[in-house]
Amino acid sequence: MATVYGAVEAGGTKFVCLVGSGPDDVRRTTRIPTGEPGPTLAAVVDFFREAVAAGEPIRAVGVGSFGPLELRPTHPDYGRILHTPKARWSGVDVVGPLRDGLGLPVAIETDVNAAALGEGRWGAARGYRSFVYVTVGTGIGGGAVVDGRLVAGLGHPEMGHLAVPRLAGDDFAGTCRYHRDCWEGFACGPALAGRFGRPPEALTGADLAAAVRLEAAYLALGLRALVYALAPERIVLGGGVPELPGLLEATRAELVRSLGDYPGLAEHRGEDFLVRPGLGDRAGVLGALIVAERATPEGSNPPPG
Numbered sequence: 001m002a003t004v005y006g007a008v009e010a011g012g013t014k015f016v017c018l019v020g021s022g023p024d025d026v027r028r029t030t031r032i033p034t035g036e037p038g039p040t041l042a043a044v045v046d047f048f049r050e051a052v053a054a055g056e057p058i059r060a061v062g063v064g065s066f067g068p069l070e071l072r073p074t075h076p077d078y079g080r081i082l083h084t085p086k087a088r089w090s091g092v093d094v095v096g097p098l099r100d101g102l103g104l105p106v107a108i109e110t111d112v113n114a115a116a117l118g119e120g121r122w123g124a125a126r127g128y129r130s131f132v133y134v135t136v137g138t139g140i141g142g143g144a145v146v147d148g149r150l151v152a153g154l155g156h157p158e159m160g161h162l163a164v165p166r167l168a169g170d171d172f173a174g175t176c177r178y179h180r181d182c183w184e185g186f187a188c189g190p191a192l193a194g195r196f197g198r199p200p201e202a203l204t205g206a207d208l209a210a211a212v213r214l215e216a217a218y219l220a221l222g223l224r225a226l227v228y229a230l231a232p233e234r235i236v237l238g239g240g241v242p243e244l245p246g247l248l249e250a251t252r253a254e255l256v257r258s259l260g261d262y263p264g265l266a267e268h269r270g271e272d273f274l275v276r277p278g279l280g281d282r283a284g285v286l287g288a289l290i291v292a293e294r295a296t297p298e299g300s301n302p303p304p305g
Helices: 037-053 095-102 111-122 183-187 189-196 205-230 247-259 280-293
Strands: 004-010 014-022 025-033 058-065 106-110 131-136 140-146 234-238
Touching: 004 037, 004 111, 004 280, 014 037, 014 280, 025 037, 037 058, 037 095, 058 095, 058 111, 058 280, 095 106, 106 111, 106 140, 106 280, 111 131, 111 140, 111 234, 111 280, 131 205, 140 183, 140 205, 183 189, 183 205, 189 205, 205 234, 205 247
Parallel strands: 004 058, 058 106, 131 234
Antiparallel strands: 004 014, 014 025, 131 140
Protein backbone atom coordinates (compact mmCIF):
# COMPACT_ATOMS: atom_id res chain seq x y z
CA MET A 1 0.00 0.00 0.00
CA ALA A 2 1.13 3.57 -0.73
CA THR A 3 2.46 5.58 2.18
CA VAL A 4 -0.01 8.36 2.98
CA TYR A 5 1.07 11.93 3.70
CA GLY A 6 -0.57 15.21 4.55
CA ALA A 7 0.09 18.25 2.38
CA VAL A 8 -0.59 21.96 2.87
CA GLU A 9 -0.25 24.72 0.30
CA ALA A 10 -0.29 27.89 2.40
CA GLY A 11 -1.28 30.90 0.34
CA GLY A 12 -2.21 34.49 0.95
CA THR A 13 -5.92 33.87 0.45
CA LYS A 14 -6.35 30.17 1.23
CA PHE A 15 -4.70 27.08 2.69
CA VAL A 16 -5.24 24.00 0.53
CA CYS A 17 -4.91 20.76 2.49
CA LEU A 18 -4.70 17.26 1.07
CA VAL A 19 -4.27 13.68 2.23
CA GLY A 20 -2.86 11.13 -0.21
CA SER A 21 0.25 9.86 -1.91
CA GLY A 22 0.18 11.49 -5.35
CA PRO A 23 -1.96 12.87 -8.18
CA ASP A 24 -3.82 9.58 -8.59
CA ASP A 25 -4.30 8.99 -4.88
CA VAL A 26 -5.98 12.03 -3.32
CA ARG A 27 -8.12 10.81 -0.45
CA ARG A 28 -9.24 14.03 1.21
CA THR A 29 -8.90 17.71 0.46
CA THR A 30 -10.18 21.02 1.77
CA ARG A 31 -9.66 24.76 1.43
CA ILE A 32 -9.37 27.01 4.46
CA PRO A 33 -9.52 30.81 4.07
CA THR A 34 -6.32 32.50 5.21
CA GLY A 35 -7.35 34.50 8.26
CA GLU A 36 -5.63 35.13 11.58
CA PRO A 37 -2.66 32.78 12.02
CA GLY A 38 -3.89 30.97 15.14
CA PRO A 39 -7.37 29.98 13.91
CA THR A 40 -6.09 29.20 10.40
CA LEU A 41 -3.43 26.79 11.63
CA ALA A 42 -5.89 25.28 14.13
CA ALA A 43 -8.28 24.53 11.25
CA VAL A 44 -5.43 22.81 9.39
CA VAL A 45 -4.69 20.66 12.44
CA ASP A 46 -8.39 19.77 12.76
CA PHE A 47 -8.54 18.64 9.13
CA PHE A 48 -5.66 16.21 9.57
CA ARG A 49 -6.88 15.02 12.97
CA GLU A 50 -10.22 14.15 11.41
CA ALA A 51 -8.46 12.27 8.62
CA VAL A 52 -6.40 10.25 11.11
CA ALA A 53 -9.52 9.52 13.20
CA ALA A 54 -11.21 8.24 10.03
CA GLY A 55 -8.41 5.74 9.51
CA GLU A 56 -5.96 7.57 7.23
CA PRO A 57 -2.44 6.49 8.34
CA ILE A 58 -0.71 9.84 7.74
CA ARG A 59 3.05 9.38 8.02
CA ALA A 60 4.12 13.04 7.98
CA VAL A 61 2.93 16.47 6.85
CA GLY A 62 4.58 18.76 4.32
CA VAL A 63 3.92 22.47 3.85
CA GLY A 64 4.56 24.65 0.82
CA SER A 65 4.10 28.21 2.06
CA PHE A 66 4.27 31.83 1.00
CA GLY A 67 7.33 33.46 2.42
CA PRO A 68 9.95 34.45 3.01
CA LEU A 69 10.68 31.49 5.29
CA GLU A 70 13.41 30.25 7.56
CA LEU A 71 14.22 26.88 5.98
CA ARG A 72 17.47 25.90 7.70
CA PRO A 73 16.47 22.86 9.82
CA THR A 74 19.07 23.58 12.51
CA HIS A 75 18.07 27.23 12.89
CA PRO A 76 16.01 28.07 16.01
CA ASP A 77 13.44 29.83 13.82
CA TYR A 78 13.04 26.95 11.38
CA GLY A 79 9.51 26.89 10.01
CA ARG A 80 8.73 30.53 10.68
CA ILE A 81 7.52 33.07 8.17
CA LEU A 82 9.92 36.02 8.13
CA HIS A 83 9.17 39.63 7.17
CA THR A 84 6.19 39.15 4.88
CA PRO A 85 3.78 41.71 3.44
CA LYS A 86 0.91 39.41 4.51
CA ALA A 87 -0.63 41.23 7.47
CA ARG A 88 -0.09 39.63 10.90
CA TRP A 89 1.87 36.67 9.52
CA SER A 90 5.41 37.99 9.98
CA GLY A 91 7.22 35.87 12.56
CA VAL A 92 4.52 33.20 12.66
CA ASP A 93 5.68 29.67 13.40
CA VAL A 94 3.96 27.39 10.89
CA VAL A 95 5.72 24.10 11.62
CA GLY A 96 5.48 24.13 15.42
CA PRO A 97 1.68 24.23 15.80
CA LEU A 98 1.20 21.51 13.19
CA ARG A 99 3.87 19.26 14.68
CA ASP A 100 2.61 19.76 18.24
CA GLY A 101 -1.04 19.45 17.31
CA LEU A 102 -0.63 16.28 15.25
CA GLY A 103 2.33 14.52 16.83
CA LEU A 104 3.77 13.91 13.36
CA PRO A 105 6.94 14.93 11.53
CA VAL A 106 6.38 18.23 9.71
CA ALA A 107 8.62 19.89 7.10
CA ILE A 108 8.26 23.11 5.16
CA GLU A 109 9.40 24.61 1.85
CA THR A 110 8.41 27.67 -0.10
CA ASP A 111 5.30 27.22 -2.21
CA VAL A 112 7.35 27.49 -5.40
CA ASN A 113 9.92 24.97 -4.19
CA ALA A 114 7.08 22.57 -3.43
CA ALA A 115 5.63 23.17 -6.90
CA ALA A 116 9.04 22.49 -8.43
CA LEU A 117 9.21 19.18 -6.59
CA GLY A 118 5.74 18.23 -7.77
CA GLU A 119 6.49 19.10 -11.39
CA GLY A 120 9.76 17.18 -11.16
CA ARG A 121 8.15 13.96 -9.98
CA TRP A 122 4.78 13.95 -11.72
CA GLY A 123 4.55 16.95 -14.06
CA ALA A 124 6.20 18.86 -16.86
CA ALA A 125 9.77 18.51 -15.51
CA ARG A 126 9.61 14.76 -14.98
CA GLY A 127 12.84 13.10 -16.04
CA TYR A 128 14.95 16.27 -15.82
CA ARG A 129 17.75 16.72 -13.30
CA SER A 130 17.99 20.52 -13.62
CA PHE A 131 14.97 22.74 -14.13
CA VAL A 132 13.24 25.87 -12.86
CA TYR A 133 9.62 26.41 -11.87
CA VAL A 134 8.48 30.05 -12.11
CA THR A 135 5.03 31.34 -11.20
CA VAL A 136 3.65 34.70 -12.34
CA GLY A 137 0.53 35.91 -10.57
CA THR A 138 0.08 38.26 -7.64
CA GLY A 139 3.87 38.19 -7.48
CA ILE A 140 6.68 36.35 -9.23
CA GLY A 141 8.50 33.50 -7.54
CA GLY A 142 10.54 30.50 -8.50
CA GLY A 143 12.11 27.30 -7.31
CA ALA A 144 15.19 25.74 -8.91
CA VAL A 145 16.34 22.13 -8.98
CA VAL A 146 19.99 21.62 -9.98
CA ASP A 147 21.39 18.12 -10.36
CA GLY A 148 18.32 16.72 -8.63
CA ARG A 149 18.44 19.01 -5.58
CA LEU A 150 16.56 22.14 -4.63
CA VAL A 151 18.78 25.20 -4.64
CA ALA A 152 19.16 26.41 -1.07
CA GLY A 153 21.65 28.27 1.04
CA LEU A 154 21.43 31.37 3.20
CA GLY A 155 17.72 31.84 2.69
CA HIS A 156 15.97 30.61 -0.43
CA PRO A 157 15.87 31.93 -4.00
CA GLU A 158 13.78 35.08 -4.52
CA MET A 159 13.63 35.08 -8.29
CA GLY A 160 10.90 37.69 -8.52
CA HIS A 161 13.25 40.30 -7.07
CA LEU A 162 15.88 39.93 -9.77
CA ALA A 163 16.88 43.22 -11.34
CA VAL A 164 15.90 43.41 -15.00
CA PRO A 165 16.52 46.32 -17.37
CA ARG A 166 13.67 48.73 -17.98
CA LEU A 167 12.32 48.55 -21.51
CA ALA A 168 12.87 51.62 -23.66
CA GLY A 169 9.98 54.05 -23.26
CA ASP A 170 8.52 52.34 -20.19
CA ASP A 171 7.91 54.90 -17.43
CA PHE A 172 5.87 52.65 -15.14
CA ALA A 173 7.24 52.99 -11.60
CA GLY A 174 6.77 49.33 -10.65
CA THR A 175 4.68 47.71 -7.94
CA CYS A 176 7.22 45.95 -5.70
CA ARG A 177 6.97 47.42 -2.21
CA TYR A 178 10.67 46.72 -1.62
CA HIS A 179 12.35 47.56 -4.94
CA ARG A 180 9.65 49.08 -7.15
CA ASP A 181 11.32 48.21 -10.48
CA CYS A 182 12.46 44.60 -10.02
CA TRP A 183 11.17 41.73 -12.22
CA GLU A 184 8.08 41.31 -10.04
CA GLY A 185 7.49 45.05 -9.92
CA PHE A 186 7.45 45.25 -13.72
CA ALA A 187 5.68 42.01 -14.67
CA CYS A 188 3.42 40.55 -11.96
CA GLY A 189 -0.36 40.57 -12.26
CA PRO A 190 -0.85 43.75 -10.22
CA ALA A 191 1.79 45.48 -12.37
CA LEU A 192 -0.21 44.68 -15.50
CA ALA A 193 -3.38 45.86 -13.76
CA GLY A 194 -1.65 49.10 -12.81
CA ARG A 195 -0.46 49.66 -16.35
CA PHE A 196 -3.80 48.99 -18.06
CA GLY A 197 -6.33 49.94 -15.42
CA ARG A 198 -7.94 46.52 -15.04
CA PRO A 199 -6.92 42.94 -14.21
CA PRO A 200 -5.00 41.06 -16.90
CA GLU A 201 -7.80 38.54 -17.42
CA ALA A 202 -10.18 41.41 -18.29
CA LEU A 203 -8.01 42.78 -21.09
CA THR A 204 -9.25 42.55 -24.68
CA GLY A 205 -8.41 43.85 -28.14
CA ALA A 206 -5.53 46.28 -28.52
CA ASP A 207 -4.90 46.42 -24.77
CA LEU A 208 -4.53 42.64 -24.60
CA ALA A 209 -2.13 42.65 -27.55
CA ALA A 210 -0.06 45.42 -25.97
CA ALA A 211 -0.03 43.65 -22.60
CA VAL A 212 1.15 40.40 -24.18
CA ARG A 213 4.00 42.17 -26.01
CA LEU A 214 5.11 44.01 -22.89
CA GLU A 215 4.75 41.05 -20.55
CA ALA A 216 6.58 38.70 -22.91
CA ALA A 217 9.50 41.11 -23.12
CA TYR A 218 9.81 41.42 -19.34
CA LEU A 219 9.31 37.72 -18.69
CA ALA A 220 12.03 36.93 -21.22
CA LEU A 221 14.48 39.26 -19.48
CA GLY A 222 14.02 37.50 -16.15
CA LEU A 223 14.09 34.06 -17.71
CA ARG A 224 17.28 34.94 -19.56
CA ALA A 225 18.95 35.65 -16.22
CA LEU A 226 17.83 32.23 -14.94
CA VAL A 227 19.09 30.50 -18.08
CA TYR A 228 22.52 32.06 -17.68
CA ALA A 229 22.76 31.60 -13.90
CA LEU A 230 21.31 28.09 -13.53
CA ALA A 231 21.52 26.42 -16.97
CA PRO A 232 18.16 24.64 -16.62
CA GLU A 233 17.16 21.87 -18.98
CA ARG A 234 13.56 23.07 -18.83
CA ILE A 235 11.60 26.02 -17.45
CA VAL A 236 8.04 25.48 -16.21
CA LEU A 237 6.00 28.69 -16.24
CA GLY A 238 3.05 28.60 -13.85
CA GLY A 239 0.57 31.07 -12.42
CA GLY A 240 -2.41 32.92 -13.80
CA VAL A 241 -0.72 35.61 -15.90
CA PRO A 242 0.82 33.15 -18.41
CA GLU A 243 -2.72 32.02 -19.24
CA LEU A 244 -3.18 35.21 -21.27
CA PRO A 245 -3.83 34.17 -24.88
CA GLY A 246 -0.62 34.03 -26.88
CA LEU A 247 1.66 34.96 -23.97
CA LEU A 248 3.51 31.65 -23.69
CA GLU A 249 4.35 31.62 -27.39
CA ALA A 250 5.37 35.29 -27.34
CA THR A 251 7.59 34.71 -24.31
CA ARG A 252 9.31 31.78 -26.01
CA ALA A 253 10.09 33.96 -29.02
CA GLU A 254 11.29 36.86 -26.86
CA LEU A 255 13.51 34.57 -24.79
CA VAL A 256 15.23 33.25 -27.91
CA ARG A 257 15.68 36.80 -29.16
CA SER A 258 17.01 38.04 -25.82
CA LEU A 259 19.58 35.24 -25.64
CA GLY A 260 21.07 36.61 -28.86
CA ASP A 261 22.17 33.15 -30.01
CA TYR A 262 24.45 32.80 -26.99
CA PRO A 263 25.38 30.14 -26.07
CA GLY A 264 23.61 28.99 -29.20
CA LEU A 265 21.99 25.81 -27.85
CA ALA A 266 19.29 24.31 -30.05
CA GLU A 267 17.34 23.30 -26.93
CA HIS A 268 16.69 26.94 -26.05
CA ARG A 269 14.84 27.35 -29.34
CA GLY A 270 12.61 24.32 -28.86
CA GLU A 271 8.94 24.57 -27.90
CA ASP A 272 9.58 22.13 -25.06
CA PHE A 273 12.12 24.34 -23.27
CA LEU A 274 9.55 26.77 -21.80
CA VAL A 275 6.32 24.98 -20.91
CA ARG A 276 3.22 25.24 -18.74
CA PRO A 277 2.88 23.06 -15.62
CA GLY A 278 1.79 19.49 -16.08
CA LEU A 279 -0.02 19.53 -12.74
CA GLY A 280 -1.81 22.83 -13.29
CA ASP A 281 -2.74 24.64 -10.11
CA ARG A 282 -2.18 21.47 -8.05
CA ALA A 283 1.60 21.57 -8.41
CA GLY A 284 2.16 23.23 -5.03
CA VAL A 285 -0.05 21.06 -2.86
CA LEU A 286 1.02 17.85 -4.59
CA GLY A 287 4.64 18.90 -4.21
CA ALA A 288 3.99 19.33 -0.50
CA LEU A 289 3.46 15.56 -0.37
CA ILE A 290 7.11 15.21 -1.37
CA VAL A 291 8.07 17.74 1.30
CA ALA A 292 6.25 15.49 3.79
CA GLU A 293 8.07 12.43 2.49
CA ARG A 294 11.36 14.21 3.13
CA ALA A 295 10.37 14.78 6.75
CA THR A 296 10.67 11.04 7.39
CA PRO A 297 14.01 9.31 8.04
CA GLU A 298 13.58 6.97 5.10
CA GLY A 299 12.63 9.79 2.73
CA SER A 300 15.16 12.45 3.62
CA ASN A 301 16.82 14.18 0.67
CA PRO A 302 15.76 11.96 -2.24
CA PRO A 303 15.95 13.37 -5.77
CA PRO A 304 12.70 14.95 -6.96
CA GLY A 305 12.09 12.72 -9.96
